Amino acid sequence: MTPLRTIDAVAVPLDESNVDTDQLAPGRFLMRSVSPELLLHDRRFDAQGKPHVGFVLNDPAYAGAQIIVARRNFGIGSSREAAALALPTAGFRCVIAMSFGDIFYGNCLRNGVLPIVLDETTVGALLQALRARPGMHLVVDLPSQTVAGEGLGPFAFAISPARKQCLLEGLDDAALTDRYRDAIAAFEANYYRAFPWLA
Amino acid sequence: MQPQNVVEKIWSRHAVTRLEDGETLLYVDRVLVHEGFWWSIADALRAGRRPVHRPSSVIACADHFVPTSSRASGHAGIADERRRELILRLENEGGELGVKVIGMMDERQGILHVVAPEQGITHPGLVIVGSDSHTSTHGALGSLAFGIGTTEATHAMATQTLWQSAPQTMRIFVGGRLPASATAKDLILTIIARLGVGGGAGRFVEYAGSAIAALSIEERLTVCNMSIEMGARAGLVAPDETTFSYLAGRPSAPQGRDWDVALAYWKTLRSDDGARFDREITIDGGAVVPMATWGTTLEHAIPIDAPIPDPANESDPLRRHAFERALAYMDLRPGQRLSDVGIDRVFIGSCTNGRLDDLRAAAAVVRGRRATVPAFVSPGSREVKRAAEIEELDRVFIEAGFEWHDSGCSMCAGANGDTLAPNQRCVATSNRNFPGRQGPGSRTHIVSPASAAASAIAGRVVSAAQLQTHL
Numbered sequence: 001m002t003p004l005r006t007i008d009a010v011a012v013p014l015d016e017s018n019v020d021t022d023q024l025a026p027g028r029f030l031m032r033s034v035s036p037e038l039l040l041h042d043r044r045f046d047a048q049g050k051p052h053v054g055f056v057l058n059d060p061a062y063a064g065a066q067i068i069v070a071r072r073n074f075g076i077g078s079s080r081e082a083a084a085l086a087l088p089t090a091g092f093r094c095v096i097a098m099s100f101g102d103i104f105y106g107n108c109l110r111n112g113v114l115p116i117v118l119d120e121t122t123v124g125a126l127l128q129a130l131r132a133r134p135g136m137h138l139v140v141d142l143p144s145q146t147v148a149g150e151g152l153g154p155f156a157f158a159i160s161p162a163r164k165q166c167l168l169e170g171l172d173d174a175a176l177t178d179r180y181r182d183a184i185a186a187f188e189a190n191y192y193r194a195f196p197w198l199a
Numbered sequence: 200m201q202p203q204n205v206v207e208k209i210w211s212r213h214a215v216t217r218l219e220d221g222e223t224l225l226y227v228d229r230v231l232v233h234e235g236f237w238w239s240i241a242d243a244l245r246a247g248r249r250p251v252h253r254p255s256s257v258i259a260c261a262d263h264f265v266p267t268s269s270r271a272s273g274h275a276g277i278a279d280e281r282r283r284e285l286i287l288r289l290e291n292e293g294g295e296l297g298v299k300v301i302g303m304m305d306e307r308q309g310i311l312h313v314v315a316p317e318q319g320i321t322h323p324g325l326v327i328v329g330s331d332s333h334t335s336t337h338g339a340l341g342s343l344a345f346g347i348g349t350t351e352a353t354h355a356m357a358t359q360t361l362w363q364s365a366p367q368t369m370r371i372f373v374g375g376r377l378p379a380s381a382t383a384k385d386l387i388l389t390i391i392a393r394l395g396v397g398g399g400a401g402r403f404v405e406y407a408g409s410a411i412a413a414l415s416i417e418e419r420l421t422v423c424n425m426s427i428e429m430g431a432r433a434g435l436v437a438p439d440e441t442t443f444s445y446l447a448g449r450p451s452a453p454q455g456r457d458w459d460v461a462l463a464y465w466k467t468l469r470s471d472d473g474a475r476f477d478r479e480i481t482i483d484g485g486a487v488v489p490m491a492t493w494g495t496t497l498e499h500a501i502p503i504d505a506p507i508p509d510p511a512n513e514s515d516p517l518r519r520h521a522f523e524r525a526l527a528y529m530d531l532r533p534g535q536r537l538s539d540v541g542i543d544r545v546f547i548g549s550c551t552n553g554r555l556d557d558l559r560a561a562a563a564v565v566r567g568r569r570a571t572v573p574a575f576v577s578p579g580s581r582e583v584k585r586a587a588e589i590e591e592l593d594r595v596f597i598e599a600g601f602e603w604h605d606s607g608c609s610m611c612a613g614a615n616g617d618t619l620a621p622n623q624r625c626v627a628t629s630n631r632n633f634p635g636r637q638g639p640g641s642r643t644h645i646v647s648p649a650s651a652a653a654s655a656i657a658g659r660v661v662s663a664a665q666l667q668t669h670l
Contacts (some may be wrong), residue, residue, distance in 0.1 A: 009494050013233075017521045018496045020394065027612045030235050031264065031281050042639045047621070071517055073397050076430060076496070077633060078612075079332040081348035096631040102432050103332055107348035154408070160364060162222045172350070174247065177358045180216055180224055184360060187215045187226055195464075197457040198228060198325075199255075 001112045004142060005171035007093050009066035011058055011138040011149075013130040019070055020079035021104060025086050040087035049063075051177075061134035067094045075104025084108045086194050094140050096147065098123050109163050112171070114140065116147060116157045125152065142168060202471035205437045206368045206403040209343045209468065213326045221365040227355045228381050229256055229320065231311050232298075234289040234435075235263035235614055239349045240330065240356065241292050249357035254297035257356055258320060260311040261303040263614040267577045267604035273304055278399040279616060309580020309606040310337035312550035315584055316420060319449025323438035323465040328355050335426040335632065338435030339419035340442055341468055343403065345433040364408070369402040369431070371477040373410040375485035380559065380664055383418035384647035385551060386410070387425040390482060392500040399431030402477065406436050410484025417556045417584070424551045425630055428497040437469045449581075456546030463639050476638040489662035491537055492632045492645040494525030499632070503650060503662045508620075509533035528634050529642050530622070537644070537660035543623040545574035545655035546637075547648055548604075550609040552628035553566060553579025556661035558587045562595040562629075564652035564663045570600040574655035577604040601655065613637050626654040 025038055037045065043055055051058045057065075069086075074097035075083060084107035087095065094114045108115045118126070129152055130136060138149045142164065147153035165171070177184075192199040203211070215224040220294035229443065232240060237259060251257060269276035273492055286303055293300035302306050307314055312333050315321045323341030327334060337344035347361065355361050359383065377386060391398070404426055406419075414422070426434025436442075443462060446452045452569040453461045458581040491503040499522075501508065510522035511531065526532065547553075547561050558578060565663045576596050584606055587593060593603045610617040611629035613636065617623050621640030628651045632643040644660050653666040 016524070017517050020631075020633045021498070021629065022636045026635055026639070027614045028616070028618065028638070029341065030614055031279075031285055042635045047639065052379075071520075073430070073496075076396055077332065077631060079334075079346035081236070081350060084348065099400060102401050102430060103346050103348060103427075108352065110348065110350040139437055144663060158223065161220045162362065164217060173354050173362050174249070176356065177224065177354065177360060180360075183216050183224070184226070184358065188359070192228065196463070197453040197461065199324075 001110070001170045001172055004093060004112055004114055004167045006142065007066055007140040008137055010062055010064050010135055011067035011069055011130055012062040012065040013127045014056055014068050014070040016070060017072040019074050021075055021080055021083040023103065024075065024083035025080055025140060030080060030082060030107060034082050034085045034089045036090045039090040059134070066092055067096065067138050067140065069123065069130060070090055070095065070097045071123060072098045074100050076101035079103045081107045081111070083111060084111045087113045096123065096126065109167065112167065112170070114142060114167060116140065118147065118155055118157060119166050122155050202216060202473040202475070204368055204370070204470040204474035204476060205341070205405055205435065205468050206343065206366055209324055209326065210366055212324070214304070215360055223363050223365060224360050225326060225363045227328050227359050227361055228325040228494045229258060230352060230355045231315060231327065231331065231334055232257060232259045232352060233263050233311050233331060234286050236349045237289040237293065237351070238285050240353045241288065243349065243353040248257050251296050251298060251356050255299065256359065257298035258301070258311070258315060259289050259293040259298050260301045260314055261289055262310045263306060263608045263612060265303050265607040266615060267607050267609045267617060270605040282615065285450060298318070304484060306581060309582065310550045310553060310608055312424065313553055313579030313583065316340060316416070317580060319446055319452035322446065322461070323442060324468050326360060330351065332427045333424050335433050336364040336420050336424040336550055338423040338426065339416055340446065341435055341438030341465065343433055346427065351442040367402045368478045369399060369404045370476040371404055371406050372479065372481045373406065373408040373484045374481060375483055376410050376413050377484050377487050377661045381489060382647040382649060383414055383421040383485040385490045386484065386487050387422045388492070388497070388645070389487050391425065391429045391497045392490070393482070394429050394480070395498045396496045397426065397430045399426065399429040402431050403432040404431045405569070406434060407470070407666060408484070412439065413437055415556065417554045421551055422555065425497070428630060438465045475613045488648060489647060489649065489659055489664070493529065493537060494522065495528055495632055495634050496521070496525070497632065497645065499525055503537060503646065503660065504665060506534045506536055509532055538591050538665055539555050540624070540660050541658060542572055542626050542654060542660060544572060544619060544625040545570070546610040546625055546627040546629065547575065547651050547653050548577035548579060548609055549629035550579065550608070551630040552648050553577065553583065554582050555586050557628065558583065558592050559650035561648040562592040564596050564649050564666065565599045565601065565656065568599055568656045571656060571658035572656040574601040575610060576601050577609040580606050610637055625662055626651050
């Protein structure tokens, strides 16, 4: 996993709630490796693969964006990791929303994408600014856990210390778990003595 | 000792270690995988040079990509080469690694979440994780079961553990008893409509109360299955006599003395009096009516005969915006009745409603009538299909003009190519009505099996009771 510390990049306003995993990564593509076109495929492209002009992710004013700002319930639905992996593959390292689907949130953290929860007022202010000044940058700083833009913020966000560390260092869970091999072995010995039929 | 709820009991029994910030290294009893994600997990294990820690704990089932017709021609009957390759990878690599493979041609094949309970693989008190969000289904038997991504599934297979933040818990108490006209599907749609798609976010939900106690295991599977649709990490029902009698004698259930020991343990898995939950809500089971979704998230569920709500009456601006978008996507108007909305297709099946009782309920409505739109039945497993055929339910469906298919996820997720054409409207017994879920531009109305059957006959979105009055 690529370490993540600070993102200073164009942010795109996706002013919607309920951007679900089927929209993020449609089911019929799940048999393929994730490509840059996968993210929000059917929102971005028509049946002939031509970009939908009206969709904000296709707007050249937001070209090169690495941050998405959306409303409520981002990534609800499926466990498909492609929905999270589609983000960095398309160049996005951070999503700011009022709430996230739980499995998607975890999948983001494990694919070097920072999901940030901010309140309704803050998200509303960010969306308004991004629409008014297309191409403006937001600065996301993981060490200080803040989001800021020109004349905006800084706004603080929360993240579990363990997850923060993994993102900062680009570590995966296995590296941490390996330190507990003996504890797992001890647990198993005791557990399967109690429940031998599960072994 | 401080009273504990059932989630806390299972959680603490599986905690290998806890970090200061509450992250727990949680021991995992079973890992469920399907061919949709097997390849990605197998690649990750190989790349990390990680063996499977406990192969017998992994259950790998072919369900997402399998065709639901021409099964007799075996793998050669899979039109798409890539899908065939991925099914074969699950079957071959799974076999090499020693995991429990239930391949496409296996007599037990079916949807993971139908097969595992059916085979007695799902027990009370287990921590079950799966590379599929509907792993929450298994909570119906009193296990702590939740969906995870492939990176976490790889970790679980390699280490038998997962890092999880401390559980937030919620109890949904359903009093009274469901009326005969309402089903478990109508109950869970009622709950989601009330709580919203984020209402259970991050929480482990216990369903309790007299209406839950009266449900069969099949009905509890339907309720727990859709816990994820209100954002919950898992949903479960504490095990009781219904659970124990369902499990007894199933192929992978403990036998003999093991059964007695297991049973004694399972009986302790109840929320203690005075146990605390982070949130508790109460639902009147007696007030549940047949439900249908009109929009593009599961909270867009209404009594099937109610008018479609007017976004103008919605005070929350974000919900109003979502309502407006959903109405436009679904090509519906406020105030319109679903019973006036013509449909193109009906799909009966999925891990939500593809079990024998679901097919019985649908067949009871269909018997002696004719479908007026193409209708498609895919039993949840080959076991369900065989049992249904013994009861001649297949004949009931076929004589009514329904297609009788093989088992798989099929048109619920569209991953096997069973999809709708753009703008087609489908009434489905599955679990998601998201935009494009059943194919680009598809429009989905989620209902119970009885309502789906009635809709196939009427060619509109109706309940079984409405069908009676209309005829």
